[in-house]
Amino acid sequence: MLVRVRTAHVVIIYDVSCPNCSRIARELPDLVRVPVTVLSCRNPRLGGWYPTLPAPVLACGTPAVGAVAEDDTVRWWTGLRGAAGLLPVVRPGRLREAAGLLLSALRTTRAR
Template sequence: MTFYVIADSACGGCSAIAAQLGQVLSVPVAVRSCRDPHLAEEFPVLAGEPACARPLAVYGGRLLGGAALMWYGARLLTPGRRLAGLRLAVEVFRLRLSR
């Protein structure tokens, strides 16, 4: 099952974080731009959701954001990459606070 990250391609920090997820998660990661006009067609769970408003992911047909996104991300960390995952989580919070 692929972990789809919905990232704002116009945001350098968001794109960098999304790219790093592939290095710390044990499942395949695909990054999709929230500005893609066909995103809602591909992921019906995004219907009515302003995709660029906050960090989002789609995993197993579920839309993940906020605490649920962090929880699922923590559960999918590759063993031995927990410290890198923690640094990435801190970067997410730092980026979120700066917006």
């Protein structure tokens, strides 16, 4: 049986030295309908706050999006896969804008 978990809020962890990541972290909270916490991967407390956070995120190797359930469990998505975790909480009418933000990130990643 599939159990649907409601996302109570979202956590974004990114490297502030990445301009594309900074743009997404700045614009994303306006596109979703749940509260968003934005944190730097350089925060020394991350591992204590989020013990299930993947090691590459703690090492600032990749950004992450965490969908936090009402029971405070977190489902993490790293890199551009974070878009999958955000789909259920995108504001009605903002999907096109959210997709544009993702496509912009994808183009930048491929251009490197």
